Each structure stands twice: as C-alpha cells, then as structure tokens.
Amino acid sequence: MHFGLTEEQQMIVDTVRSFVETEIYPHEDGVEKAGVVSPELGNEIKQKCIDLGFYAANFPQEVGGGGLGHLDFTLLERELGRGSMGLTHFFGRPSGILMACEGEQRERYLLPAVSGERMDALAMTEPGAGSDVRGMKCTAREQGGDWVVNGSKHFISHADVADFVIVFIATGEEETPRGPKKKITCFLVDRDTPGFAIKPGYQSVSHRGYQNCILEFDDCRLPSAQILGELHRGFDIANEWLYATRITVACMSVGRARRVLDLVLPHVAEREQFGQPIGRFQGVSFQIADMITSIDAADWLTLSAAWRLDQALPANREVASAKVYATEMLADVTDKAIQLYGGMGLMADLPLERFWRDARVERIWDGTSEIQRHIIGRELLRPLGC
C-alpha cells in the first residue's frame, strides 16, 4: 500500500492547480456578477486546455484524449474543483458515455467532443422524475423506422453551450414482478434538430455562471442512427457514467473545501479578538481540526473509490460513500468557515459566501445524499436477504 503521488500525478496536480489559480480565479468575480461566461472567455479557456493536451483528459489516447485513468483524472478534477464551475466547464471533460458511440457516431459525436470541436451535455432529469429516474415522461414512439419524441427535461447543466445533448428517453414499458417498468433508451440529439429546443432554465443559488437549461421536445423526429448503445438499454451505458459523475462531485467538493481552508487558516492565525489571534482559542482551533480531518477523510474516500474503478473492483458502495461524505463535508466546512470569519464571511466581497451557496447543490445533484445512502444500505443488506 502506498499513499503518495507518483511524479506524474504530482505534476498533473501542480499544473492544474496553477492553471486554475492563473486562468480561472481572476475571472470568477466577473462571472458571478454577470451570471454567465462570455463565449470569448469560454473559448479562450478551452483553447488553452486543448493546447496543453488536458482537454478530454478522461478519454483514451486512441480517440485523441489524454488517456488518464480514474485515479489520475480524479486528482485533476479535485484541483479543478477549486475554481468556479461555469469556468472550469471549459476545461473540457466530455461525458465518458460517448465511448459507446459506434460507426458513424464516432465521427459525428465522439471524436469532435474529444477534440473540443463540439461540446456535449447530458439530460436525464425531468420535473416529475428526479431521484426516480424511471418515472420519466419524455417518451419516444417508433414511427416508420424513426423515433418521435415528446416531453421535456430540466436542470440540464451547460446545455446552453452544448452542440449536442445525450438524452435519456422512455421507449416503452415492460412488466416486471414489481410492476411495470419503463424501458429507457439513450439518444444523441443535435442542437438544431427540428422539434427540439434548448431554453434557459432557472436562477440557481449555486454555481452562477454554470447554466441549467430546459429541453423541450415537440414531435421531434430522431432516426434510429441517433440511438447511443442499444435500444431500451440506455441504463446499461449510463451506469458507468453515473460512477464517474459522482466521483467528479466528490473530488470537486474536496478541492473546494481545501481552497476554503486555505482562506480560513491565515484568517484565524491573524485575526485578533480579546488580545490574541482567534486561532489560540480552542473553540476555534478545534473547528479547524475537525475541518482538516473531514477534508482528508473525504479525499481518501474519493481517491480510493476512483482507484477501485481503475482496478475494475466493485465500487458502487464506495463511490456512493465518497459522494455523500464529501458533499456533506463541504457543507460543514463552508458553514464553519463563515462562522470563523463572522459577519464578513457573508459579504460578497469575500468568496466564502459563494462557496457556501455553491456547496448546497452538491448534496442534491448527481444523486441526492438520500439516494447515496440508499445505495450504501442496499449494498450492505441485500446479501443478507434484507
């Protein structure tokens, strides 16, 4: 067992950290105020990433990606997590699900997504189908060899800048011992497809500048060639992607928590009240102790889950543990940080109130804390017949 980073990993961490500090931090306040990343800025970040060979680092080299495994990529995303998501989105990380592209789909979707020519978004959630994904109402009906889609999706991150969207759609129903169950198929939908519209979503308290969108399908006709993976087997290819996004949320939470701690430590060491630095009060230093302990715990939990994926070991429970623990840790760390800064922590003059707001969504998206706990409990109890 070895807990250190290799020289390559250390260099990846150092390079991405330095990139985020130099290329992302200076733009954060502007994006936070404007609520949007200008296309020029987005493209500039994207181009720099492409030039550095970091774009689509999560894809194999054979398709033009950076060839990083889960663990290396988790280290990369942990550092990215320090920066504002609206901006770090352009540090391109297309959805790994695109590896399911076959034949002509590779030329039209996979390769341009990896090269940065076309950007993707992924759509599953609907107003009536959040944690209960199979409750989706967005439906495709077969008609003359094509699929006609009707319905809507919401909370679709960065679809505003996407050239195409990977959409999960109900394509039928089957009877199971536990009642009828929807069959789900994954489709590739180009932005300009007739009958398909990408509309602005809601004003979110978290991650301003990282837009959420609403997708509307109105008799949108999709040829069978747009099916990613197999018909009715959308979840087969989704599962692996769901592992990756939960690890993304976990490690980005760790990165952000470390940035918060970087702001808190000098503050409590220097801020004086009652004639001494507040860090000398145990009431404060104990909070610092708890913060670093939980940050480290979340970090190791996440890295070990990513390592398990690299080793092809079962990791569903470990990934769920990392996601729930890291996101709840971030909520606690940002809350404590504001308490230690006092009133100033709530002012938009410091980035802490932003980290605190941003932290809130981490416990909800990509599987709520409740769903993660459900997965963990189920993995432990199912073998016991419970």
Place this chain on the structure above:
Amino acid sequence: MKVLVAVKRVLDYNVKARVKADKSGIELANVKMSMNPFDEIAIEEALRIKEAGKAEEVIAVSIGPSQSQETIRTALAMGADRGILIETDDEVQPLAVAKLLKHVAEKEEPGLLIVGKQAIDDDANQTGQMYSAITGWPQATFASKVEFEGDGLKVTREVDSGLESIQVAMPAVITTDLRLNEPRYAKLPNIMKAKKKPLEVIALADTGVSIETGLKTVEVNEPEEREAGIIVKSVDELVDRLRNEAKVI
C-alpha cells in the same frame, strides 16, 4: 548547439519559511518544494531558443539531494530533453555550484548556460557571475530579453537606470530576470513522457570537484519583528514625536 540550464529545488514560494529549532537552517521537512521560479524562466527561455531552431538540445542540471530529480522531471515535462543530477546532501554554496556546472559544461560543451539570477531560498545572486569568472565565458546578467545577433547574443538587462543592451560572444552565461518570459504550463503528454526521458545521476564524489568554499552557515534567524506603527492626531504631535522619540529631526 546545446543549452544547459541549472534548476534548483527550493521551498515553494507559497510556503511561509520557518527557521529550524536549532537555527541550522530553514525547516524543509514535510513542506512543499518546487523549482526556483527564476529557473523556470531559464528553462522557458532555453525551450524558446530550441523552438526557434537555434539549439538542438536543452539539458536541465540540478545539484542537491535525490529529491531534486523531481525538479528535473518538472523541467523535462516542460520540454527539456534530458537531465543531470549531481547528487549530494551537503550544503552547496554558489561557488561550488559554479564549479560543478563548469564540470558538466566541460563534458557537454554547451553554447549557452542559462541560470536564474538568484534562487528564492538564499537570494545569493552569485552563481552566474562566479561561473563567468572561473570559465572566462562572457556573462549577461538580469536578462529581460535575449536575441541572437551574428555569432553572438544581444541581451537586454534591467538595471537601475533603465534598460541596458549588451552584446556577448558565445559560449556565454545568462542569468534570468523576472520579466524575461512567462514560463509555460507543462503539457499533459509531456508530463507522461517526462519519466521516459534520460536522467543521469552522478554522485558528487565522482565529479572530483570540491565543494569546499570557505563559507559556512553559522546560524539562521527569523527577521526581527517590526513594531506596529502609530497614528498621530496632528502635525504638531508628529513633529514632537519625530524630534523627541525617534530623534530624527
């Protein structure tokens, strides 16, 4: 032409330096170490010279403990072609560094040696100049611009009165100023390739060079803490305090 670049492993510029309890030096255990920022600029300049077709090979040299290999790997990830580490755990003063670089240069015969103007740990600002003295190579220190002109170089230097241009014949030694260039990020493919590039480790004893310089660090101390300032209420009070307390007027 080969370009030799010296890179030093130093306390990361973001880390607050702490003096060891026995005052023998700075605490380096468990703290982040990085390449001296001026040396990153030196590597960047060497790479630009190579990319402009004026050099064939960039060699990164470090002198220090085994961990200095990480610093060399960083240089290789930025794009240097190979590395040489002269390994020693002893304190190496600038004159000894200059002698060891001369030892390497005699074997490699580079057309240029580029070093940072100083290292951010001891701020000595001596290695380049001493190297020039013991080899007879012309020196261009505090370079803010390097251009090839004829058989030599035109180097712009930042001096107190402004910018000074000098011409030097080659082989020459250049020391880099902060504004010479902006070092690049390492590219991901280069990071992955860095491990495969050759890195030769030479024991200090095998160089036959003595690092005795007659200089020894006796003691290291924290700088004296500055007393807090005061705000005076009036010009009269200011004058009074300057005259009677500070006794400067």
